[in-house]
Amino acid sequence: MMSTIDQQNLKAIVSDRAALIEHLKYADTAPLLMVLVHLGGDPAWLDRIAPHIKGPWSFHDETPDALRAELREAVADVLADYAATGRPLPTELPMDLLPRMLRACTGQEVPPEYYPMVGEEMDLAGTDPKTVHWRATPDPTRLAAFQVLVVGAGFSGVGMGIKLKEAGIPFVIIEKNEDVGGTWYENTYPGIGVDTANHFYSYSFDNNNDWDHFFAHGDEIEAYIQRNAERHALRDQIRFSEEVLTLRWDEPSLLWHAEIRRKKDDSTYTMTANAVVSAVGMLNRPKVPPLKGLESFAGPKFHTARWDHSVDYKGKRVGMIGTGASGMQVGPAIQPFVKNLTIFQRSPHWAMLNPLYFENVSDAKKWVLNHIPFYTKWFRFQLFWSSSDTFHHNLRVDPNWPDQAHSLNAANAEVRKALEAHIASEVGHDPELIRKATPDYPPYGKRMLRDNHWYRMLTRDNVDLVTEQIDHVEPEGVVTSDGTLHPCDMLVLATGFETRRMLWPMQVEGRGGATILERWGDEDPRAHLGITVPEFPNFFLIYGPNTNLAHGGSAVFHSECQVRYIMQGLRELIETGQAALEVMPEPFWDYQERVDAAHRQLVWSHPGVTSWYKNGAGRVHAASPWRLVDYRNMTAVFDPAEYEFTAVKVPA
Numbered sequence: 001m002m003s004t005i006d007q008q009n010l011k012a013i014v015s016d017r018a019a020l021i022e023h024l025k026y027a028d029t030a031p032l033l034m035v036l037v038h039l040g041g042d043p044a045w046l047d048r049i050a051p052h053i054k055g056p057w058s059f060h061d062e063t064p065d066a067l068r069a070e071l072r073e074a075v076a077d078v079l080a081d082y083a084a085t086g087r088p089l090p091t092e093l094p095m096d097l098l099p100r101m102l103r104a105c106t107g108q109e110v111p112p113e114y115y116p117m118v119g120e121e122m123d124l125a126g127t128d129p130k131t132v133h134w135r136a137t138p139d140p141t142r143l144a145a146f147q148v149l150v151v152g153a154g155f156s157g158v159g160m161g162i163k164l165k166e167a168g169i170p171f172v173i174i175e176k177n178e179d180v181g182g183t184w185y186e187n188t189y190p191g192i193g194v195d196t197a198n199h200f201y202s203y204s205f206d207n208n209n210d211w212d213h214f215f216a217h218g219d220e221i222e223a224y225i226q227r228n229a230e231r232h233a234l235r236d237q238i239r240f241s242e243e244v245l246t247l248r249w250d251e252p253s254l255l256w257h258a259e260i261r262r263k264k265d266d267s268t269y270t271m272t273a274n275a276v277v278s279a280v281g282m283l284n285r286p287k288v289p290p291l292k293g294l295e296s297f298a299g300p301k302f303h304t305a306r307w308d309h310s311v312d313y314k315g316k317r318v319g320m321i322g323t324g325a326s327g328m329q330v331g332p333a334i335q336p337f338v339k340n341l342t343i344f345q346r347s348p349h350w351a352m353l354n355p356l357y358f359e360n361v362s363d364a365k366k367w368v369l370n371h372i373p374f375y376t377k378w379f380r381f382q383l384f385w386s387s388s389d390t391f392h393h394n395l396r397v398d399p400n401w402p403d404q405a406h407s408l409n410a411a412n413a414e415v416r417k418a419l420e421a422h423i424a425s426e427v428g429h430d431p432e433l434i435r436k437a438t439p440d441y442p443p444y445g446k447r448m449l450r451d452n453h454w455y456r457m458l459t460r461d462n463v464d465l466v467t468e469q470i471d472h473v474e475p476e477g478v479v480t481s482d483g484t485l486h487p488c489d490m491l492v493l494a495t496g497f498e499t500r501r502m503l504w505p506m507q508v509e510g511r512g513g514a515t516i517l518e519r520w521g522d523e524d525p526r527a528h529l530g531i532t533v534p535e536f537p538n539f540f541l542i543y544g545p546n547t548n549l550a551h552g553g554s555a556v557f558h559s560e561c562q563v564r565y566i567m568q569g570l571r572e573l574i575e576t577g578q579a580a581l582e583v584m585p586e587p588f589w590d591y592q593e594r595v596d597a598a599h600r601q602l603v604w605s606h607p608g609v610t611s612w613y614k615n616g617a618g619r620v621h622a623a624s625p626w627r628l629v630d631y632r633n634m635t636a637v638f639d640p641a642e643y644e645f646t647a648v649k650v651p652a
């Protein structure tokens with residue numbers, strides 16, 4: 001049912017038709033068409049406009065201006081009709097028209113298996129369908145005595161806290177930093193931003209219509225997470241500047257015992273919890289490369305995730321080691337200001353252009369997102385689809401494909417051709433630079449990056465791309481294996497994170513007395529659905545093993561899948577009055593085999609690729625092999641049959 005405020009809002013919008021039409025000029029065609037067909041119900045509009053929508057991004061829209069003008073008038077008519085009649089806006093997706101609508105919206109076929117996920121993501125009724133509701137009113141004494149310890153207050157930890165709070169489950173979040181934000185709090189390097197369109201890279205229950213960029217900068221995302229922590233009054237439950245050192249499962253009490261360090265005075269204390277949720281992520285502990293002589297370097301040196309803003313890079317000779325997502329953002333941001341930028345590249349990444357990457361969201365567009373009913377939902381869906389599963393089939397090895405070293409299949413080879421053409425168009429006059437900047441391995445083998453003018457930057461006079469490998473570091477600079485000393489005043493280590501030793505340096509000791517790192521053998525983390533581990537009762541991971549999205553999608557989407565699953569696990573414990581749940585070895589190993597079998601067919605296992613997705617033995621431990629729809633379906637319903645439950649011990 002439409003609220004009074006919505007009705008007033010609608011009346012205000014339609015009261016000045018000329019202004020409304022003017023605003024609608026800034027709407028994208030596809031989401032506006034969806035609004036019209038959803039509210040007006042006339043499918044004829046789909047036939048007229050669909051042929052002009054060539055793909056899921058707004059820049060794929062080729063609708064003629066005259067037709068767009070007609071669309072605007074029709075939308076204004078429909079909104080005026082709702083305002084005049086006071087009819088409620090329909091909050092259900094029109095299932096009879098949905099296939100045609102989704103096809104028109106994306107320029108692609110959206111198979112029916114996606115409909116439940118689309119409905120959830122769009123949440124037209126604003127009821128947050130991912131919320132886990134109690135099936136029976138929980139025993140208030142049991143609920144009040146239950147305590148969840150969440151480690152980390154980044155995107156996932158805050159999302160977890162919001163859902164625990166809504167359910168009334170007591171919890172504490174321990175955060176080592178002074179504020180919320182996690183990776184977006186810690187990474188402040190020049191050029192920091194997100195590669196996923198952030199109207200989608202955001203909580204599904206909090207669509208933000210006021211992003212300033214289609215691909216937000218770091219501080220904007222940090223502020224968004226902080227806003228959510230405030231809106232849901234989480235701060236009182238977060239203990240800042242404290243770090244969980246150890247977690248030990250105590251079998252007699254069936255509780256986790258956490259040893260926590262207060263950073264302000266280095267003192268420690270212990271707390272107990274019925275359940276622990278690790279929301280520390282994979283990309284949190286900087287990896288400092290073991291380069292000979294690094295400590296002898298005379299100038300400032302720091303990791304991208306520990307950017308030292310007291311150091312002025314302007315006019316300096318900067319050496320940057322690493323060309324992953326972080327390095328690729330830092331380079332173009334500092335190059336115009338430095339005397340010289342020497343980039344030490346071990347292996348190149350592929351990078352794709354997206355025209356929206358550099359664009360601001362205009363105030364007019366924000367108005368449309370904020371005021372036109374459901375526009376923001378369709379806009380989000382369009383982005384969701386454009387960056388989700390559409391590429392997954394390109395990443396599967398075709399055993400009959402002749403050129404396995406460079407591409408995996410015909411579609412992947414096409415992507416490679418387009419990416420090579422892009423590199424050539426940016427640095428075309430320099431075949432040597434093209435050779436250095438072009439990866440040997442197939443597209444998507446490492447994380448696909450966004451070209452933020454990286455290639456253009458490589459052509460600048462003050463930039464050197466060094467592909468000779470680093471031999472050692474001296475006080476004056478970096479010496480490569482050909483004996484050349486590359487003089488540097490400062491060094492930036494864009495060398496990534498400790499992704500193999502997941503959860504490190506936290507010590508997590510499970511039921512059998514072994515730590516999780518001992519179980520995982522230091523670089524082979526495994527978890528059922530990336531979330532639970534045998535012998536670690538009531539211990540849940542968000543963004544755990546094999547959950548990093550490498551083909552597309554948004555990390556927030558995955559995190560919400562995991563939060564829903566964990567909430568169902570906790571509900572099972574609390575409602576049934578059981579003390580502990582632990583995933584059984586059979587479903588755990590069955591899942592591992594399915595993950596490994598899937599990965600054997602996919603690009604991330606490619607022998608020509610080294611990446612943080614893979615461990616030293618070549619097993620892909622970080623990347624998810626699944627399409628979003630698969631992972632959503634696997635985690636949507638917690639299956640108690642996969643778990644062993646331990647009853648509460650009754651004192652003798």
Ligand code: NAP
Pocket residue numbers: 193194195196283289290291304321322323324325326327329344345346347447470494495496497610611612
């Ligand atoms: P990364 O992708 O792991 O890149 C690390 C870079 O350092 C690679 O180029 C690597 O070379 C190089 N390197 C590592 N050790 C080295 C050594 N001993 N000698 C020489 N080179 C060395 O790390 P990242 O760039 O920080 O990105 C990590 C992840 O964070 C990304 O994949 C992404 O998921 C996320 N991220 C996202 C964004 C975004 O959304 N825009 C931005 C930053 C980070 P090799 O490739 O040869 O190993």
